[in-house]
Every structure is written in C-alpha cells, then in structure tokens.
Amino acid sequence: xxxxxxxxxxxxxxxxxxxxxxxxxxxxxxxxxxxxxxxxxxxxxxxxxxxxxxxxxxxxxxxxxxxxxxxxxxxxxxxxxxxxxxxxxxxxxxxxxxxxxxxxxxxxxxxxxxxxxxxxxxxxxxxxxxxxxxxxxxxxxxxxxxxxxxxxxxxxxxxxxxxxxxxxxxxxxxxxxxxxxxxxxxxxxxxxxxxxxxxxxxxxxxxxxxxxxxxxxxxxxxxxxxxxxxxxxxxxxxxxxxxxxxxxxxxxxxxxxxx
Numbered sequence: 001x002x003x004x005x006x007x008x009x010x011x012x013x014x015x016x017x018x019x020x021x022x023x024x025x026x027x028x029x030x031x032x033x034x035x036x037x038x039x040x041x042x043x044x045x046x047x048x049x050x051x052x053x054x055x056x057x058x059x060x061x062x063x064x065x066x067x068x069x070x071x072x073x074x075x076x077x078x079x080x081x082x083x084x085x086x087x088x089x090x091x092x093x094x095x096x097x098x099x100x101x102x103x104x105x106x107x108x109x110x111x112x113x114x115x116x117x118x119x120x121x122x123x124x125x126x127x128x129x130x131x132x133x134x135x136x137x138x139x140x141x142x143x144x145x146x147x148x149x150x151x152x153x154x155x156x157x158x159x160x161x162x163x164x165x166x167x168x169x170x171x172x173x174x175x176x177x178x179x180x181x182x183x184x185x186x187x188x189x190x191x192x193x194x195x196x197x198x199x200x201x202x203x204x205x206x207x208x209x210x211x212x213x214x215x216x217x218x219x220x221x222x223x224x225x226x227x228x229x230x231x232x233x234x235x236x237x238x239x240x241x242x243x244x245x246x247x248x249x250x251x252x253x254x255x256x257x258x259x
Contacts, residue, residue: 017043017051022060022072026139031069074137089218090122092254093210097124097221100247105234106226107133108244110210111140111147112219113155113163116170118148121219133224143167143175146193146205147220152180153187154209154217160184194241202227206241208248213256221248 020041025032034052038045052070055061061070093110100108101124109123118140125133134140142148142163152160164175187193197203207222223244225237235243 014051017048018055021048021051021055022076025061025070025072028071031064031067031071033067033069037070089210089212089255093122093219093221093251094124096247096251096254097122100124100223100243101126103235104223104240104243106223106240108221108223108247109134109138109147110219110221111145111151111207113142113148113151114139116142116163116166118142118145118151118220143180144198146195146207147222149180149183150187150193150207150209150220150222151217153184153193154211156216192241192245197224200224204237206237206244208245210248211252211255211257213258215257218255221251 020043021037024037024041032040034045034049037043037052038048041048052061056063056070059075060073062073063070089112090110097108097110100106105126107124107126109120111118112121113119120134120136120138120140123133123136140147142152152163155163164177164180167173167175192206192208194204194206197205204225204227205222206225207220209217210219210221212218221244223240225233225240227233227237
C-alpha cells in the first residue's frame, strides 16, 4: 500500500491536532490564546478547545491566570529525558559543568541534536552576579551555531545528511553543503569551534564535542564566553578553552568513551 494511503488508513485526527498544538506552542515563548492557535493552524476553536483543556489537565500545557495564554510546560522535557539517552548524558555532565562554571567564572550549556535543530538539555550558570546563559529547552540552529557545527563535524556522513534533510524540510530552505563541509573540516582539524556570537555582542562561543561509549558524538558543550570591558573576568578565553576541553574529555570518559 502506498505511503499516502497508509497515512489515510491509520489517521488519528485528535492525535495529529495534539502534536500540532504542542509543536506550535514550542515556537511561541509568550504563549498563545486558543483563538490564536486555531487561526495560525488553520483550525477552528471548536476543533482544538477540548484538546487544549485535556493537555492542560494532564500537565503538558499551562494557562496564564492573567492573560489566558497557554504555554508548554517542562513535563515534555522530563519525558524526553526519561525516554532517551539524554538522562544519562545530563547525569554525567552536570557535576563536571558545575566545576567548569566555578573554575572559569563563565556559564556553560549542553546541546544535543533534535530533528532539524539543536536543543539545550542542561546548563550551569556562572556563580557571580554577571553572566550570560541559555535556558534549558532553548532551540539552537544546528547549521549555523557553534554547538551545532561541532555536532555535525563529528557525526557520520549518513547522520549529517539526515540532519540536513530535516533542516531543509523543517525550514523550506537549501543548506549550502560545500560551505558547511569546509567548516566541518576546520573544526575536525582544531578539535573545537570558537567564534564571536552571531546574536550577543561581547560573547565568544567556544564548543567542544562530547562522545559516548559507541564513539559517536552525543552532544556539544559550549561556553558563551562573556568578556567584561574592565577585564574582570575570572580567566582569559584561552584558559577557559583549555578547561572546557578537559571537561568534555571527563564527561566522555564518564559515558564510557575510549579514544
């Protein structure tokens, strides 16, 4: 039976609408009203209202008491941790990330690939009063970000091709594979990636790969190094880079990686 016919034969409209709602709200950091969700998804309020209420009752959505806007809760992230190897990865990484933040005076975050993008699954904020960090659950560009390019550089050609096809399908664009191949080669030669943040002035992203017991890259650990005008950062960027490298080596070792 053709794939299109299989889809029709096993259609579950309520399930499809549920995931449409969750995926839509994942792109709305301020949340959305039911009427806005329906309009943007091309559905009626009647089609979605009961599903939204059920998702709220189950703890997957939260409704603001002041604005009536719905947002996705951390319950989905908790399920993802328990259903995938992310839990073991985070358990192995967090103690090392805490030590890294204390040692460098800089925040750090751990990124894993997640269909067409990267996702922050753990972070450790620097202990001082000034710093820069990404929240757990933040989506990052797998093609252009420091973390994403490190993951791509150490992934197998088959896996890279799959991730890039996911990016192209998700965003309806064509990735410049020749440019990306050059970036990957440069990263493999140096063992890491480091460049000014494309988003935040005064921040230099530094990222190293984390490997699992099967010798495959499982994540990238990144320091968004914040330079202060008065030079009061705890360590210089070169020292922070060396500390980050040693931290990723220890995390990989905890995961059973043997070079």
